[in-house]
Amino acid sequence: MSGTASADWVNPLRDKRDKRMPRIAGPCGVVIFGVTGDLATKKLMPAIYDLANRGLLPPTFALIGFARREWADQDFAKIVHDAVKAHARTPFRQEVWDRLSEGIRFVQGTFDDDASFASLKETLDKLDAERGTGGNHAFYLSIPPKAFPTVCEQLSRSGLARPDGDRWSRVVIEKPFGHDLDSAKSLNHVVNSVFPEESVFRIDHYLGKETVQNILALRFANQLFDPIWNAHYVDHVQITMAEDIGLGGRAGYFDGVGSARDVIQNHLTQLLALTAMEEPVSFSPAELQAEKIKVLSATRLAEPLDENTSRGQYTAGWQGGEKVFGLLEEDGFSKTSTTETFAAITLEVDTRRWAGVPFYLRTGKRLGRRVTEIALVFKRAPHLPFDATMTDELGKNALVIRVQPDEGITLRFGSKVPGHSMEVRDVNMDFSYGSAFAEDSPEAYERLILDVLLGEPSLFPVNQEVELSWKILDPALDYWARLDSEALARPDPYEAGGWGPESAFEMLRRTGREWRRP
Structure with missing residues (x-):
């Protein structure tokens, strides 16, 4: 077959313009x-x-x-x-x-x-x-x-x-x-x-996910959220990527790499950048990348590291009604491996918008369920004109962006319980892509491969972003490596099917906070 094809070529098999990904790749x-x-x-x-x-x-x-x-x-x-x-x-x-x-x-x-x-x-x-x-x-x-x-x-x-x-x-x-x-x-x-x-x-296939890109729409297309997207109203931010699978058969890749390098350095740091960046002048690749670079340049690990980082390694336990091995019993892993399967860090973003707001990033294998989410947890109202018994079940307001598997957004706020007495309890207002739109979202690799063929770099981190992400994470990696080399500590054990080691919970409890349990 000979000849060329232009970017304007239209496949006769298409019944209508695909508004989700309307541009067609040229000859390639x-x-x-x-x-x-x-x-x-x-x-x-x-x-x-x-x-x-x-x-x-x-x-x-x-x-x-x-x-x-x-x-x-x-x-x-x-x-x-x-x-x-x-x-x-x-x-x-x-x-x-x-x-x-x-x-x-x-x-x-x-x-x-x-x-x-x-x-x-x-x-x-x-x-x-x-x-x-x-x-x-x-x-x-x-x-x-x-x-x-x-x-x-x-x-x-x-x-x-x-x-x-x-x-x-x-x-x-x-x-x-x-x-x-x-x-x-x-x-x-x-x-x-x-x-x-x-x-x-x-x-970074996470950047191709619909909900990740919807962060930009949520933040910059809605006047509703922008006034409260800052340190005046946000108490802290939690970014979680949890997996319920283990590492059987993956020792060749994962052993010696660990969860921090595998997930935090790329996926979670990019989610932080999109959450914390300022509004770009436009959505051109150069402007988006410039804003992400600015916020990553202002981000650093909170100290001391022994209180603001946590690493763990899953042990045998029950998951989904099945007895599962611990990491050290998985095929290919050394019985003395110090590779972490759970990592959590506390980051500070030194900008006017976010000064004083901790960003907690965590990821792990063999956790309670598979979920990736960004949660903005808001400060309590400065004055609650209620008796303590009226609000004893009331938590903090939260805006939760669910990246996977159930893509959508949840807003948690207090509402009066029906009845004669004044009792306030948390309720959720939920938006789900699956129920709101008839069309399925393109799979991440579809979008990213098409963007490569179109020469559209908006969803791809440039080398400066990569280097800044490592600059943020390296102090934690060096600290953990020193603990290993001096035999001072190993990754903290946590039972498969749970939500990580006790040190991760203590990391937040020191400041009166708690991890969300998705």
């Missing part, structure tokens, strides 16, 4: 390194099919896999087909698959082999000529970070990193973006020596 192809991994199989390939099914990819789109396997093009196409059948969110349509499969190719090779990348370039050149992909290529590095430098250097050496004229070449990097500030700077230097920063897309 995606090369996935690491196509045999779970991420490619469960997320990337299905997301690409779903974009095609929604009519958001051009008819000449190409998908190229790169791996060591001895596969022909049709073998890789079968892998993609099976992944789509198993994990795609949209219905399987043969006509969509037939069109997509015409552009599927496979290149066998290893990252350190020059000939493999010469073969990749030859394949891409043929696709440009035969399918009209226009020399526009996104390279998705679904591989361990230690392989990033080798692949980037090979892309540069083979002439694929900086195409001529108006053609574009972009690189997509999955977390982790280093393991501390120094390694993040080194990684950024390596990547930017090959790809200019505007061509680097660091994937």
